[in-house]
Amino acid sequence: MTPKDKTKKKSHKIGRGSQLLCCTALLSCFMSISAAAQTTVHILDVGQGLSVLVESQGHTMLYDGGDSDRSSYTVSYLQQHAVSSLDYVVASHYDADHLNGIVGALNVFPAQTVWGPDYTADTRIYQSFQSILAAKALTCTQPAVGSQYQLGDAQIQILAPSGSDYNKPNDYSIALRIQDGNTSFLLTGDAEQESEAEMLSSGLPLASTVYVAGHHGSSTSSSREFVEAVRPEYAVISCGAGNPYGNPHKETLETLQAVDASIFRTDELGAIVASTDGTAITWTWEKEPPVLSEAHDTAAASSDVSLSTVYWTPKGKSYHSTRNCATLKRSKTILEGSLSDALSANKKDPCDVCVK
Numbered sequence: 001m002t003p004k005d006k007t008k009k010k011s012h013k014i015g016r017g018s019q020l021l022c023c024t025a026l027l028s029c030f031m032s033i034s035a036a037a038q039t040t041v042h043i044l045d046v047g048q049g050l051s052v053l054v055e056s057q058g059h060t061m062l063y064d065g066g067d068s069d070r071s072s073y074t075v076s077y078l079q080q081h082a083v084s085s086l087d088y089v090v091a092s093h094y095d096a097d098h099l100n101g102i103v104g105a106l107n108v109f110p111a112q113t114v115w116g117p118d119y120t121a122d123t124r125i126y127q128s129f130q131s132i133l134a135a136k137a138l139t140c141t142q143p144a145v146g147s148q149y150q151l152g153d154a155q156i157q158i159l160a161p162s163g164s165d166y167n168k169p170n171d172y173s174i175a176l177r178i179q180d181g182n183t184s185f186l187l188t189g190d191a192e193q194e195s196e197a198e199m200l201s202s203g204l205p206l207a208s209t210v211y212v213a214g215h216h217g218s219s220t221s222s223s224r225e226f227v228e229a230v231r232p233e234y235a236v237i238s239c240g241a242g243n244p245y246g247n248p249h250k251e252t253l254e255t256l257q258a259v260d261a262s263i264f265r266t267d268e269l270g271a272i273v274a275s276t277d278g279t280a281i282t283w284t285w286e287k288e289p290p291v292l293s294e295a296h297d298t299a300a301a302s303s304d305v306s307l308s309t310v311y312w313t314p315k316g317k318s319y320h321s322t323r324n325c326a327t328l329k330r331s332k333t334i335l336e337g338s339l340s341d342a343l344s345a346n347k348k349d350p351c352d353v354c355v356k
């Protein structure tokens with residue numbers, strides 16, 4: 001079963017009507033949070049990186065901020081969501097694809113508490129992080145494993161890192177679990193299998209409704225034992241379209257599918273927002289999902305399903321059923337692949353000329 005099939009199955013479970021409503025309402029309602037929701041977790045679209053905004057009853061936590069190319073996006077996303085200050089700012093670890101946007105956010109928003117793991121990095125972005133902390137008279141501390149904090153209606157428990165001498169910076173990632181009522185979210189940054197094994201032996205609760213897959217869906221994280229302990233109903237993967245690491249890795253997708261998790265990916269859906277009232281989670285996302293489960297609604301879309309190979313250009317927005325399409329005559333570079341490849345590459349419009 002492919003990840004697409006899995007999403008399809010689960011989307012039927014939450015109901016076709018509600019999902020379509022989510023998608024269409026998203027355009028107008030993406031900026032406003034439903035009044036019933038008590039805690040909202042936004043997985044921002046920072047490409048190859050990670051940035052998660054958690055809001056609960058007016059309280060906010062920013063967990064990572066994405067890389068330098070998305071730093072201003074992260075700031076403007078927060079501003080658009082009426083964030084004026086941050087209760088918690090968490091640098092999961094000091095790799096650039098997590099830390100850049102944190103520095104950007106600290107420049108703009110007053111912050112109360114800053115968390116980061118207890119190691120140093122010999123990088124420019126780490127220096128910038130230290131400079132902004134000094135400029136704002138903030139100190140960065142590593143919260144103790146097992147400690148708990150309140151964020152509005154949500155409880156946050158620290159799960160990692162429990163060690164202090166890792167070979168890989170990723171294993172220093174601060175992992176935490178957010179719980180509101182019967183729903184929960186697990187963020188592990190880029191924690192790899194060494195830290196996952198420590199979390200497993202800690203005896204702390206790992207089971208979570210939503211798992212933001214570690215290390216962008218890389219196979220260095222999300223070990224089978226760990227994912228089986230988390231038993232997520234939903235997995236969110238933050239990764240860039242066509243990223244050079246091949247994230248998410250096939251092994252990770254298989255591990256997540258084996259526990260029957262529905263998979264949402266920022267490279268396919270853009271920013272993904274999960275709102276919970278403590279009982280159920282409502283999902284919204286930015287982009288039209290490249291999932292064919294709803295495609296049968298229109299004749300045009302259902303014929304798309306039969307296209308095994310489609311063609312597109314690096315700059316165009318359409319996909320084509322033949323490389324001989326008249327509209328491609330002047331294109332020097334024509335790429336080909338499956339329809340889902342085309343949709344992932346943001347080629348979402350069926351060509352008016354050749355796709356019937």
Ligand SMILES: [Zn+2]
Nearest residue numbers: 049095097190
């Ligand atoms: Zn990363």
Ligand SMILES: [Zn+2]
Nearest residue numbers: 093095170190
């Ligand atoms: Zn990393």
